[in-house]
Amino acid sequence: MSHRSHATRATINDVARAADVSRQTVSNALNKPHLVRPATLERVRAEIDRLGYLPSQAAQGMRSQRAGAIGVELNAVHRGASDVAQPFLTDLTVAAPRHDVHLVPFAHGTRFPAVDGYRDMVRRRLVDAFVLSDTHLGDPRPEWLLEAGIPFAAFGRIYDHPELGWWADVDGAAGTAQAVDHLHDRGYRTAAYLGWPPHKDDSEVADARREGWLTRAGELGTAGPELACEQDLADATLAARTLLDQLEPGDAVVCASDLIALGVMYAAAARGWRIGPDLGVVGFDGSLTASRHGLTSLLQPLPDIADALLGLLTDQLAGGADDPGGRLLTPTLTTGPSTDRTTAATAYTPLPAPGKRR
């Protein structure tokens, strides 16, 4: 007997009947308790608990003309390529109940962000608004959503519409500045930088992270050489090899991402340098990659960003709220062995050939 009998869920009428009141009184007990006489309120609440009643989302949505949901596009092409996409989605999910919404992820199979997907989600009244990620210069989505009058909020700047403040982002400059301070505190001589090349479509992220390093290291007088590479382990390792040619043990490298930092670790290990004692390395993102490899990194404030974005959306949906301007949130430095000068590299960092040093 594999078929299961569906326990029929309680409705507001079931509660009303059980508590011997009208459905409106039950509704009031939940939404406007001050209108209900205390004795009645208690009785109704008891029945609500007993029957395990929760209002139907569909019926509420019907009445309010709101889906109570936020759409989030999962890029089927990138898949897991970004180290932060997954934790960010989790943080959005955790934050959602605080804003009385739930999330509806959707994906497009093609390479290009199909505005069609967004359109149909709204037409089916599946969602009221969207959270955008990976916005870039020439991104058609903000333009289109704006035109269609659909609220949205972006993780990252809205490049083609700098006048819009419906976004939240990581303060990259503040992050790398922290990294430079930390390396200085730990006694590393200079802080080199391995970043991204000036990109066509979203150079601001790259610029900000580099800027924080350059400014702070300039102030402290610890600025080392810099170099750029793609967000790719092989390319980062190659670039790091070149960068390390200009460094000596006792120096450090600030990186634009954890993946790049991993490349630096590899290049350093190949050279026989111990990560930490001989070379300080700081990554960016606070990703799984960082924690796995004992990397000091800048943990993105994803829970705060998620909360801020949902707040922006509910404000827009509520109607009146004026554009509050974008929010820059500061990442948190998490320290690992990669900037520990006293402890030798742990077992799981790439090791040089045995007997070669020390």
Next chain:
Amino acid sequence: MSHRSHATRATINDVARAADVSRQTVSNALNKPHLVRPATLERVRAEIDRLGYLPSQAAQGMRSQRAGAIGVELNAVHRGASDVAQPFLTDLTVAAPRHDVHLVPFAHGTRFPAVDGYRDMVRRRLVDAFVLSDTHLGDPRPEWLLEAGIPFAAFGRIYDHPELGWWADVDGAAGTAQAVDHLHDRGYRTAAYLGWPPHKDDSEVADARREGWLTRAGELGTAGPELACEQDLADATLAARTLLDQLEPGDAVVCASDLIALGVMYAAAARGWRIGPDLGVVGFDGSLTASRHGLTSLLQPLPDIADALLGLLTDQLAGGADDPGGRLLTPTLTTGPSTDRTTAATAYTPLPAPGKRR
């Protein structure tokens, strides 16, 4: 002027009025076109297109007493810890439209899977059913869902209810057997195994992967030594060091996961062995870790699993379907430099100290 006018979405009545028919005819045009006279059908369809009408999910859900949604728990504790969680969610999202459902992710903040979250999702009629991941021995969820009559399907076996077939999983044994074949084809002398220790709660996954290696390597006469370690880079690297003591250049290692394989690569590099030419390494999961490090791995058939699970759910929701029994899906071997005997290790695999060998 930041406030936007909400373009009011078309309803079935708008279409009916425009096409000069009744709402039911519009409904029929969409759901039972054979009941509508061709000329009328064409006229209605034209108006549907012109107005961009799509039925309201809430209203349909109301009528059908179905949410049309599947709940997926995102574990806020694991966060991005699993290499497959993110791609799996993406694959579920991609597969969802094929089954006429959408997904609703939800999370619990606490460490233990709170059955309460599942319960409330159903009571609010937000979802009709659930996809479970990370099922394990003693998992309270299957028991509870079964009792409550809520359909579910699990990625991974349902350990406490082996009689239930509402699951799909990766065929671990078939995977590692492929790995052994591949290593044999490539001319590696023996295939050692670095797996997981017999675990308290979900030993079947570990057993299956080991079994596939043991059986096939036994048949081919290439079985090397084996060892176990936790799913942790440091532990894997340490264990690999011990395992490599029993191997020689020309041997290979099959690993229970990509992370463990990475540990093997580190241990081998520390020893001055070139990955590929000196030591073959095969991981499991086909994760981002694998592709980043040029690792030959067994790509989990996540799109197929996602599709199978949603199929199981829609069958259950449709009512009659008998338990079809669990499905084991075969992973695909993806080759990388880590099992290429001719090409030297690429730049991004950990390198030994320069000048040390070759």
Next chain:
DNA sequence: ATCGTTCATATGAACGTTCAAAAGGCGTTG
């Protein structure tokens, strides 16, 4: 006693959809 006030609770209506059933048109048949 009659009237307004206030508080507590109840009823009607509507949101958008689809099932069930009714109704209208038209050709065939007894």
Next chain:
DNA sequence: CAACGCCTTTTGAACGTTCATATGAACGAT
């Protein structure tokens, strides 16, 4: 030509909720 059947289209009802409004009871003031 009335009765029947078929094809197409329309109407009524219901899903569960909440807003707007109505009803009723209690009470103080005239």
